[in-house]
Amino acid sequence: MSRSTVVSSPGKVLIAGGYLVLDPAFSGTVVSTSSRFYTVVQDSATIGPNTVQVRSPQFLNATWQYSVALEPSVAIEPFSSNTSKNKFVHLALQSTIALASEIKGAAALQQVLAKGLEITIVGGNDFYSQRAKLASLQLPRTLESLSKIPPFTPTGQPLSEVHKTGLGSSAALITSLVSALLAHFSAIPESALSDDDSEGRRLAHNLAQYVHCLAQGKIGSGFDVSAAVFGSHIYTRFNPAVLNGLMNDTQSQPLHPTLSPSNSAWDYRIEPFRLPPLTRMMLADVDAGSDTPSLVGKVLKWRKEQSAEADGLWNELRELNGALAQTLLHLSQLHDQDPVNYASAVKYISSLQPRQWVANPFQPPAEEPVVSSFYKVHEISQEIRGKMRKMGELSQVPIEPVEQTQLLDACVSQAGVVGGGVPGAGGYDAIWLLVLNPVSCAPDQSPLERVEHIWTNYTALDVSPLSATESLARGARIENLDSIPGLREVVTVQ
Numbered sequence: 001m002s003r004s005t006v007v008s009s010p011g012k013v014l015i016a017g018g019y020l021v022l023d024p025a026f027s028g029t030v031v032s033t034s035s036r037f038y039t040v041v042q043d044s045a046t047i048g049p050n051t052v053q054v055r056s057p058q059f060l061n062a063t064w065q066y067s068v069a070l071e072p073s074v075a076i077e078p079f080s081s082n083t084s085k086n087k088f089v090h091l092a093l094q095s096t097i098a099l100a101s102e103i104k105g106a107a108a109l110q111q112v113l114a115k116g117l118e119i120t121i122v123g124g125n126d127f128y129s130q131r132a133k134l135a136s137l138q139l140p141r142t143l144e145s146l147s148k149i150p151p152f153t154p155t156g157q158p159l160s161e162v163h164k165t166g167l168g169s170s171a172a173l174i175t176s177l178v179s180a181l182l183a184h185f186s187a188i189p190e191s192a193l194s195d196d197d198s199e200g201r202r203l204a205h206n207l208a209q210y211v212h213c214l215a216q217g218k219i220g221s222g223f224d225v226s227a228a229v230f231g232s233h234i235y236t237r238f239n240p241a242v243l244n245g246l247m248n249d250t251q252s253q254p255l256h257p258t259l260s261p262s263n264s265a266w267d268y269r270i271e272p273f274r275l276p277p278l279t280r281m282m283l284a285d286v287d288a289g290s291d292t293p294s295l296v297g298k299v300l301k302w303r304k305e306q307s308a309e310a311d312g313l314w315n316e317l318r319e320l321n322g323a324l325a326q327t328l329l330h331l332s333q334l335h336d337q338d339p340v341n342y343a344s345a346v347k348y349i350s351s352l353q354p355r356q357w358v359a360n361p362f363q364p365p366a367e368e369p370v371v372s373s374f375y376k377v378h379e380i381s382q383e384i385r386g387k388m389r390k391m392g393e394l395s396q397v398p399i400e401p402v403e404q405t406q407l408l409d410a411c412v413s414q415a416g417v418v419g420g421g422v423p424g425a426g427g428y429d430a431i432w433l434l435v436l437n438p439v440s441c442a443p444d445q446s447p448l449e450r451v452e453h454i455w456t457n458y459t460a461l462d463v464s465p466l467s468a469t470e471s472l473a474r475g476a477r478i479e480n481l482d483s484i485p486g487l488r489e490v491v492t493v494q
């Protein structure tokens with residue numbers, strides 16, 4: 001029976017701190033999603049020694065084979081028969097096998113590679129647009145329809161042509177791949193991925209950040225890899241200088257001295273965060289799409305040229321982003337202190353528009369702190385939207401363009417919708433909403449359904465719901481192949 005290692009990692013939504021989180025003086029609040037990437041690493045029985053085969057069965061022609069040399073240094077060479085390239089996969093293999101060899105020694109790795117490895121990579125359906133699939137099934141664009149699409153469903157397209165939905169596919173992919181390989185080579189114990197802050201998890205984080213930056217050709221804030229590794233949290237970035245040596249390396253220097261969790265230059269901060277109970281984060285993919293690196297370049301150019309004005313705006317947003325995160329965390333505390341009155345308050349305000357929430361003179365005192373805190377979240381999220389629009393106007397970047405403003409205003413005015421905005425860099429990629437999700441709702445009184453109705457009938461943009469919501473599970477984690485619906489069916493059966 002061949003040995004296999006399965007690791008999954010979540011996608012991400014940056015609900016506050018876009019652009020600011022690029023600067024280590026500021027933080028961002030990132031929510032990890034229920035949609036996850038899965039990497040299955042298996043000892044092969046067929047492909048032969050020192051060969052690694054990687055398959056992504058959701059895409060056409062997405063199989064890549066590599067030869068592995070461990071001495072005198074690690075070299076991963078794509079087969080000439082490969083019909084496409086995938087630098088994210090190639091660089092992940094090269095760096096992870098090199099690091100594992102430094103940690104375990106070439107002889108130990110040679111034993112693992114004696115029969116070759118077969119790797120399968122799949123992402124949850126939400127990472128890729130399901131518009132065509134819903135249309136082929138003649139289904140409306142609703143959450144219920146999405147649940148009828150089989151897990152890891154084939155896209156019918158090459159990887160290069162698929163429309164991604166902005167959940168951070170490359171970050172989740174690389175994190176699950178490097179973590180699964182490190183565990184399969186025993187370079188980190190499997191237990192490392194069952195502990196939120198283990199040394200092994202931090203090594204996997206540092207390696208995934210390095211590979212992701214190498215593959216993308218730039219050093220972003222790293223919030224997406226951080227969410228894939230650690231789950232939802234308030235994120236403060238690492239100093240990018242920690243990677244300069246490796247990113248500019250031409251001599252193949254050892255990886256471990258830089259990537260080791262003992263290297264204090266990895267000065268990122270992870271602070272706990274979660275969305276409050278009886279709420280749901282709703283995500284919509286907007287087909288217009290945006291080029292994030294281009295938006296980032298323009299905003300940072302403006303910030304540098306107009307530093308006094310930009311610093312004022314950054315500091316205002318720092319205060320608002322911090323207040324948003326702390327108020328959301330306070331709501332979880334209110335729930336834990338008194339879940340009954342919390343649930344009663346949520347049910348009451350889920351049938352009212354936000355402006356009506358604090359207008360009730362007969363509000364039961366035990367529910368008042370919950371209602372006023374949700375109203376505070378509503379007000380803060382609207383203020384953040386206003387500041388992000390101002391950032392866009394001043395830097396002449398469509399951060400919350402008018403079509404997104406109109407869509408968000410229509411959603412946020414609905415009964416039971418707390419707030420929302422454009423995630424991350426903004427633009428036309430997506431929107432996020434925080435919607436009340438009481439234990440029970442009268443028919444057609446569900447805030448979720450009210451939002452779906454807005455999305456279905458909005459014509460200025462091509463809006464399609466994502467099934468993803470927040471996941472309270474940890475980030476990267478070891479999985480059991482048979483506990484994930486549909487996963488064994490897409491793996492080469494040994």
Ligand SMILES: Nc1ncnc2c1ncn2[C@@H]1O[C@H](COP(=O)(O)OP(=O)(O)O)[C@@H](O)[C@H]1O
Nearest residue numbers: 056086088121122123164166168169170171173
């Ligand atoms: N299922 C998959 N299997 C293999 N590679 C994938 C898969 N999904 C995404 N990728 C890789 O991730 C890249 C997308 O990275 P990027 O453009 O940064 O998008 P994102 O912002 O979603 O991470 C693709 O070009 C591909 O190389």
Ligand SMILES: C[C@@](O)(CCOP(=O)(O)OP(=O)(O)O)CC(=O)O
Nearest residue numbers: 018019166220221222292424425426
């Ligand atoms: C601007 C940013 O702070 C946030 C970008 O968030 P997005 O979620 O928009 O990113 P993409 O998935 O690459 O589109 C840049 C950064 O933090 O790296």
